[in-house]
Amino acid sequence: MxxxxxxxxxxxxxxxxxxxxxxxxxxxxxxxxxxxxxxxxxxxxxxxxxxxxxxxxxxxxxxxxxKVEISVEDAPGDNTAGIDPGIKNYLATAYDNGDAELYPGNVLNQDKHYFTRDEYDTEGENGPSRRALRARQKLSRRKNHFLHALAKHIVERCIDHDVGRIAIGDLSKIREDENGESRNWGKRGNKKLHGWEFDRFTTLLEYKAEEHGILVDRKSERDTSKTCSCCGRKRDANRVERGLYVCESCGVTMNADVNGAVNIRRKITQNPPSGDMSNGRLARPVAYLFNQTSGRFAPSEQVGCEP
Ligand SMILES: [Zn+2]
CATH class of the missing domain: 2.40.50 (OB fold (Dihydrolipoamide Acetyltransferase, E2P))
Structure with missing residues (x-):
């Protein structure tokens, strides 16, 4: 309507x-x-x-x-960034110089738990109560705020990295297999669950990036979690243990979500990461946590990959 x-x-x-x-x-x-x-x-x-x-x-x-008139700026530079919807994290980013970042979605899960209980407690005979509806609205507003703040933050990080083009994993393209059937993601089911939401996030990112002259390309995620972003070897089943991608060919150990982000980035550039891949940065990337009070993302202590 x-x-x-x-x-x-x-x-x-x-x-x-x-x-x-x-x-x-x-x-x-x-x-x-x-x-x-x-x-x-x-x-x-x-x-x-x-x-x-x-x-x-x-x-x-x-x-x-x-209708809003936006003055579009020149792109900050010619660098690229890759964004992958994470398996363990909300998403991961990777840049030309080997920098990588993780964005956990824990704040959303906590919210969901709290508000769902709140809703449950107030469910009346005639369906959700006024209080339950308000809880639902509040949850939705907070999620919205998270998505907006995340898109804004990532654009700021891209400006810092002189990025002119972002490749982002497109979940809508992998949710169905060749026969149009929904894929069974098993343990990776959270990808399927947040597919719709990720689509919305991508739209927000496109809009915010555009203001700064940065292009956003939606790329199929095909094979990005199976391929080693270091040596390029593809395997049938990806070996991910406790959030780490371990390559048997070249021996590299990376955070699995970052490995995906590096592979997504490689879809729009020939350039491998310019930084040193062996210093463990890709295994222990910086995690940015969302602070509900300030509404901003701040780097946490270097975190390992285990929960
Ligand atoms: Zn490898």
Missing amino acids: TWKQNGIKHDSKHNKLRLSKGFNLKQHRSDFILVEYETRPDVIVENIQQVRAVWNDDRWELHLVC
């Missing part, structure tokens, strides 16, 4: 929208839906072009499409 400009009245002072339901001939008046919205402090709602009602997982959302 979509409302065009003539069906939308925007009261920007009070953060309200009046959406027309069309003209009711019987009662000689037009019906409308009154909507109140909230935004993050850095978002200004103006020049609304369209309002769309979108079914999102288990509820309806209204998406406001605004």
Whole structure:
């Protein structure tokens, strides 16, 4: 369902929208839906072009499409970055110089646990209570905030690394096999679960990267977890133990998610990492943790790969 400009009245002072339901001939008046919205402090709602009602997982959302003029900057440089949706982590990044970063999603899991219990506790005979609905909304807002903050942070890291182009694993391309059947990911099931969400994250990243002249390429993840990013050897079954990728050919040990990110990056460049691969950086990458209070990501102590 979509409302065009003539069906939308925007009261920007009070953060309200009046959406027309069309003209009711019987009662000689037009019906409308009154909507109140909230935004993050850095978002200004103006020049609304369209309002769309979108079914999102288990509820309806209204998406406001605004026209914004953006001055596009020149790309920070010619370097590349690779981003892989992680098996153990929310995602991993890899840069030309061998730098690699991990972004755990633990904050989301904690939230989910807490809010699901909260919801459960308040479930009434007639379905979820008002309190349960509020908990659900809060969870969704916090997840949204996490995704926005992560996209912004990664663009900042890319600017620091003079990146002009980002390759990102496209989960939508691997969720079905050749016969169109859903793949059984087994232990890697979390990839399938966050596929939809990762798609949304990629869209946010594209939008934020574009402002800085950085291109984002969605690349198939095919074989990226099976291939050794150091010597290029591909195996039938990837040997991942406690989050580490161990190559029997060249003997390298890497964080498995970082190995994937390096392989994704190699899809858009011929250049191998310029840094020293043997110093263990790829086995013990920097992990950035999300701080709910500050809303920012900060590097934690160097972490190992074990949980
Ligand atoms: Zn190898």
